[in-house]
Amino acid sequence: xxxxxxxxxxxxxxxxxxxxxxxxxxxxxxxxxxxxxxxxxxxxxxxxxxxxxxxxxxxxxxxxxxxxxxxxxxxxxxxxxxxxxxxxxxxxxxxxxxxxxxxxxxxxxxxxxxxxxxxxxxxxxx
Amino acid sequence: xxxxxxxxxxxxxxxxxxxxxxxxxxxxxxxxxxxxxxxxxxxxxxxxxxxxxxxxxxxxxxxxxxxxxxxxxxxxxxxxxxxxxxxxxxxxxxxxxxxxxxxxxxxxxxxxxxxxxxxxxxxxxxxxxxxxxxxxxxxxxxxxxxxxxxxxxxxxxxxxxxxxxxxxxxxxxxxxxxxxxxxxxxxxxxxxxxxxxxxxxxxxxxxxxxxxxxxxxxxxxxxxxxxxxxxxxxxxxxxxxxxxxxxxxxxxxxxxxxxxxxxxxxxxxxxxxxxxxxxxxxxxxxxxxxxxxxxxxxxxxxxxxxxxxxxxxxxxxxxxxxxxxxxxxxxxxxxxxxxxxxxxxxxxxxxxxxxxxxxxxxxxxxxxxxxxxxxxxxxxxxxxxxxxxxxxxxxxxxxxxxxxxxxxxxxxxxxxxxxxxxxxxxxxxxxxxxxxxxxxxxxxxxxxxxxxxxxxxxxxxxxxxxxxxxxxxxx
Numbered sequence: 001x002x003x004x005x006x007x008x009x010x011x012x013x014x015x016x017x018x019x020x021x022x023x024x025x026x027x028x029x030x031x032x033x034x035x036x037x038x039x040x041x042x043x044x045x046x047x048x049x050x051x052x053x054x055x056x057x058x059x060x061x062x063x064x065x066x067x068x069x070x071x072x073x074x075x076x077x078x079x080x081x082x083x084x085x086x087x088x089x090x091x092x093x094x095x096x097x098x099x100x101x102x103x104x105x106x107x108x109x110x111x112x113x114x115x116x117x118x119x120x121x122x123x124x125x126x
Numbered sequence: 127x128x129x130x131x132x133x134x135x136x137x138x139x140x141x142x143x144x145x146x147x148x149x150x151x152x153x154x155x156x157x158x159x160x161x162x163x164x165x166x167x168x169x170x171x172x173x174x175x176x177x178x179x180x181x182x183x184x185x186x187x188x189x190x191x192x193x194x195x196x197x198x199x200x201x202x203x204x205x206x207x208x209x210x211x212x213x214x215x216x217x218x219x220x221x222x223x224x225x226x227x228x229x230x231x232x233x234x235x236x237x238x239x240x241x242x243x244x245x246x247x248x249x250x251x252x253x254x255x256x257x258x259x260x261x262x263x264x265x266x267x268x269x270x271x272x273x274x275x276x277x278x279x280x281x282x283x284x285x286x287x288x289x290x291x292x293x294x295x296x297x298x299x300x301x302x303x304x305x306x307x308x309x310x311x312x313x314x315x316x317x318x319x320x321x322x323x324x325x326x327x328x329x330x331x332x333x334x335x336x337x338x339x340x341x342x343x344x345x346x347x348x349x350x351x352x353x354x355x356x357x358x359x360x361x362x363x364x365x366x367x368x369x370x371x372x373x374x375x376x377x378x379x380x381x382x383x384x385x386x387x388x389x390x391x392x393x394x395x396x397x398x399x400x401x402x403x404x405x406x407x408x409x410x411x412x413x414x415x416x417x418x419x420x421x422x423x424x425x426x427x428x429x430x431x432x433x434x435x436x437x438x439x440x441x442x443x444x445x446x447x448x449x450x451x452x453x454x455x456x457x458x459x460x461x462x463x464x465x466x467x468x469x470x471x472x473x474x475x476x477x478x479x480x481x482x483x484x485x486x487x488x489x490x491x492x493x494x495x496x497x498x499x500x501x502x503x504x505x506x507x508x509x510x511x512x513x514x515x516x517x518x519x520x521x522x523x524x525x526x527x528x529x530x531x532x533x534x535x536x537x538x539x540x541x542x543x544x545x546x547x548x549x550x551x552x553x554x555x556x557x558x559x560x561x562x563x564x565x566x567x568x569x570x571x572x573x574x575x576x577x578x579x580x581x582x583x584x585x586x587x588x589x590x591x592x593x594x595x596x597x598x599x600x601x
Contacts, residue, residue, distance in 0.1 A: 031551045033570075036577030043584035050591045057598065064599050072599065076592045077540065083589055084544040086582035089551060092200060093575040096555065099196035100568045 010056035010064070014071050017049035021078050028085070195341060197556040198325060202332035202339070204552040206401040208545040209333035213406030214538035217285055221418075222535055224277045225528040232270035237435075237521050239263045241508050247488065248501035257483030264439075264460050268475045271432045275473035278419040278428065282382060285411040289368050289385055292334055292404045297365045299331040300349065300358045307346040308361035314344035321345055335402035352398025355389045364390035371396075375422055380467030382421045384412040414534055418527060420469030427527045432472040434515035434523070436461035438507060446487030446500030457487025457500070 020042045027035040027042070057064065064072075098113045105114030228234070243263040247256040306324045310317070324347060331337055331349070337357065340348040349358040356364055371386040371394070385408065386396045396412075399405045412422070420426030443457035458481050464474035490499025513519040518526065 025547075028547060029550055031554050031574055033573040033577040036574065036581050040577070040581040040584055043581055043588060047584060047588050047591065050588060050595065054591070054595055054598070057595075069599055072592070072595060076596060077536075079585060079589050079592055080540050081543045083582075083585050084540060085547050086578060086585055088544060088548050089578055090575065090582065092204070092548065092552060092555075093571055093578065096196065096200060097568065097571045097575065100571060104565065104568060 010053045010060075011068060013049040013052040013056065014068065014075065017046045017053070018071065018075055018078075020046050020049070021075065021082075024082070025078070031089075197552075198328070199339070201549070201552045201556050202328060202337065203401075204545065204549045205329055205332040206336045208542070208549050209335075209403040210401045210406040210409075211538055211542035211545050213403035214410065214534070215542050217281075217288070217407060217410045218414075218531070218535045218538055220277075220281055221414075221531045224274050224281075225418075225524075225531040233267075233274060233524055234521055236263070236267040236270040237508065237524070240267045241505055244501055244505035244507075247486075248498045248505055251488030251498045251501055254483050257486055260486060261460075261477060261481065261483065264477045267435070268461065268477055271428070271472045271475045274428060275419060275470075278415065279473070282411065282415050282419065282421070285407055285415070286385060289404065289407045289411060292407060293366055293368045293387065296331065296334050296351075296357075296404065297363065299327050299334070300363045300365065302327045303331070303347065303349060303358045304361045304363045307342075307358065310344050310346050311361065316345065333402060335404045336398075336400050337402075351389075352395060352400065354398055355395050366390070366395070378420070378423055378425070378469060381416075381424070381469035384416070384422045414530075417530065419472070425468045426472075427523070427530075429469055429471040431515055431520060431523050431527070432463065432475045433468075435520050436463055436471075436475060438514040439504060442500060442504055442507065443487045445490075446503075447489045447491050448485060448487045450489055450495075450497055452491075454489075454491045455487070458485035460486070 024039045024042050024046075027039045101115070102113035108114055226234075240260075240263040243256070243260045247253070247260050250256055303324065306320055306327070310320055310324075324345070328337070328339060328347070328349070336352055338350045338353045340350070342348055342360070346360060347358070348356065348360070351357045351366065355366070357366070358364070367388050368385055369388060370383040372383055375381040375383045386394045387399055387404070387408070389395045396408065399408060416422050416424040416426060418427050420429050440459040440461055443460060446457045447454035448457055449455050459478055460481060462474075462476050462478050463471045465471070467474070488498050488501040490496045490503065492499065496502075507514060508519045508521055510519065513522060515523040
């Protein structure tokens with residue numbers, strides 16, 4: 001017999017995790033810091049849901065059926081895609097930043113892009 | 127009067143400037159959805175006025191192209207990787223039909239029936255029905271191998287044709303770029319329409335192969351393939367071609383040679399093709415397929431399996447006896463194949479045309495003698511340890527080939543899905559570049575990068591949790 005909490009049982013936790021993962025994928029279709037922050041919050045919830053799945057499985061000692069395992073494998077594939085996406089996106093942004101910084105401030109003596117220096121604008125009135 | 131004429135001149139010039147600015151804006155609206163189009167920004171610059179000197183004041187219009195070369199390059203690079211992974215997905219999909227471990231798949235099913243027939247025959251070695259069942263099962267096994275070899279051969283041929291048509295497309299795109307370069311050279315006035323066509327063609331070309339572009343005078347581009355081989359210089363195209371690498375299969379008679387890409391001087395530039403659909407096709411044709419069906423210097427896993435199966439069964443029968451008493455008569459070989467072409471063993475695997483049931487050796491001379499010792503040995507071959515093919519049983523070896531294909535397909539699927547999102551990101555960033563100052567752009571990127579890194583760390587934790595969860599759950 002499976003224990004029920006605010007997250008329901010292991011199967012419900014897993015389905016909730018997948019639902020949040022779908023939302024993350026939707027959010028990341030457009031690059032913005034807000035979308036990424038929201039994604040991080042959703043991913044933390046996925047983490048909690050998976051933690052609950054693990055606890056339920058250990059507590060009840062129940063053997064998950066093939067559908068449960070299949071759902072878990074699909075989620076694992078989605079996580080793999082996301083991990084690869086973030087790794088490649090990091091490279092993309094780093095390259096882009098390098099190009100912008102070098103165009104903004106030129107290059108250092110070591111041939112690296114000049115560090116970004118932002119000067120606060122001063123507004124004088126009267 | 128002088129100041130009046132000056133004022134009229136300035137007013138006239140200003141009207142022209144505003145008219146041009148309106149035209150630029152209209153052009154932007156019209157081309158909002160044109161592939162490769164970059165927004166043109168009208169800039170109105172005030173002109174100095176000094177009465178009596180000819181400096182009439184007013185405003186002058188100058189159009190600024192918002193095209194960002196880094197943004198364009200980033201999109202091209204992402205498209206190139208997407209092209210490769212999508213091509214891998216398409217080309218690898220039919221391989222899964224051949225390498226399928228399910229019980230309904232021809233080779234595992236035939237192997238299962240063959241060893242089952244040996245087992246049944248061992249219960250009554252003289253039963254002619256059981257002897258015929260062994261020969262029938264062997265026939266089905268040979269047919270399954272022939273069909274698999276034929277399917278792999280067809281995939282190999284299709285991939286070769288796809289390589290040729292991709293090379294043709296690359297040369298066609300190169301021709302279009304050269305033609306656009308020629309038009310730009312004739313009239314160096316910046317033309318947003320030509321620039322859009324050029325960018326669109328470069329993006330198409332990026333999906334086919336990894337290219338690098340060097341901006342030239344007036345917006346012309348030089349295109350390098352793999353960063354080294356000039357494909358387009360001005361209005362000149364250095365066409366590439368595909369062909370057999372005839373040296374690749376020396377020492378492996380009958381094996382298909384690998385396919386190479388040659389530049390316009392005939393030099394082999396295959397190693398420079400690292401992304402784009404051409405790289406995906408070359409990877410399947412010259413790397414993955416030879417490990418399965420043979421090619422180049424490789425015999426191929428399917429041929430190794432076919433030879434291992436035939437040799438092991440034939441040797442076991444030859445060590446047995448068709449008679450129950452001395453003088454013992456060795457059994458006849460059940461399988462035949464063409465040993466002169468190692469890469470064609472699976473396609474030539476057949477049941478000996480002359481074999482009859484009474485030529486199958488069921489007995490083992492021993493000592494001690496056993497009337498069904500050889501039949502039992504044959505029945506246990508697939509599960510013997512160590513196995514007869516590279517230490518593995520026949521079904522297990524076929525499973526390892528299936529795993530190779532499955533992993534390649536899985537990798538291609540994962541990479542293609544991730545890459546589609548990356549292309550969308552790069553394209554979105556490309557569109558956002560226009561009208562944004564470099565400082566704003568840099569700040570936005572830093573914010574974006576840190577937010578992504580934070581999310582990425584959570585994904586790493588989730589990935590570890592998933593793995594430990596999977597480890598806990600029995601298959």
